[in-house]
Amino acid sequence: MEALALAVGLSNIAAAIALLNGILTTLGQGKVAAHAVDAIARQPEAKGSITTTMLIGCGLAETSGVYGIVIAALLLFANPFLDRLFDLAPTLVSMLPL
Amino acid sequence: MDFNIRVFTGIRITDGLEFLITETTVNTWIVMGLILLFAIIVRIRIARVDPLARPKGLQNFIEMCVDGWEKFYASNTNPIVMYLAPWFFTLILFLLVSNAIGIVGLRPPTADWGMTFPLALSTFLLIQFAGVRHRPKSYLKSIFLEPVFLFAPLNVIGELARPISLSFRLFGNIFGGMVLLTLLYSLPWFVTLLLPIPLHMYFDLAAGLLQAVIFTMLSLTFVSLAAAE
Secondary structure (H helix, E strand, O other): OHHHHHHHHHHHHHHHHHHOOHHHHHHHHHHHHHHHHHHHHHOHHHHHHHHHHHHHHHHHHOHHHHHHHHHHHHHHHOOHHHHHHOOOHHHHHHHOOO | OOOOOOEEEEEEEEOOEEEEEEHHHHHHHHHHHHHHHHHHHHHHHHHOOOOOOOOOOHHHHHHHHHHHHHHHHHHHOOHHHHHHHHHHHHHHHHHHHHHHHHHHOOOOOOOOHHHHHHHHHHHHHHHHHHHHHHOHHHHHHHHHOOOOHHHHHHHHHHHHHHHHHHHHHHHHHHHHHHHHHHHHHOOOOOOOOOOHHHHHHHHHHHHHHHHHHHHHHHHHHHHHHHHOO
16 A cells, blocks of 8 residues: 555656646747747738737647646556556556545 | 546447447537537528628628638648638637537537547548648658658658647647636635636637647648648
8 A cells, every 4th residue: 555655646746747847838938929029019010920820839839838738647647657556456546536 | 526537338349349428429419519500500591591682690700700711721721722621610610619618517528638639630641641642752752761761760750740749739738727627616615706717718718719720720731731842
């Protein structure tokens, strides 16, 4: 049971660390938006196409943050390490208060 | 608290193989039903309209949507893939409704990787189809012989990574919003009085719209790039 507690606790800490990449993702998105504002200020007539491109750029910059969220969700709700730790993983994991 | 997808029932096909009717399946049916109902209403209304008169009301709105979409599509893609515009309109309509359905308390179908990955896979197949149909020689050359043939495995892996990154982007965004809202509803009652309204606006409507647009936009850009350089 101790091993299970250790595995679950470490998984939760790992999920928190995986979510830390949101810091840099947010910085990157802020940079995209700032440059879009610059471009619109320089060329207001191109606002429409700049906005579309900015949204696509934001979506692309978001990818790494989304990978973090997916890894965190995997560690919390479908942890592969717990499966390896116990042969009876499905029954044990279903008893966890997740 | 449970973020897992509820399984309502399973239909046994053979031993060890089961077709599960999950929350995602049922909510997809609901989304399909809503879109179908709207389409049938529009069809009936438009059949009664005099084609020479000035359009008004619902017909005007629909014409504006379709026209706007075709203009947007034409400005972002190569004209030789114009015949794919209806497919991408269907895709964006489905994604819009399924992302926004969280606002009535249902689980969005796109908060399930089993939903977004097939959609991204269809984009992947469409990319290969467009490439092979419109410029077979130069497309296959761009995968297997560029810059030299030694890079073929890298190119193939890069090609296979596309549906995965596309599907994870949509899934992660919608799933993250759903988890956040579910966590919010487990807070004490005075927090859940007013705070969910702006958060629902953002996570269901704004982020849903943005992700639907990004998914469709990236798909059509990839397809257009594969069809012609």
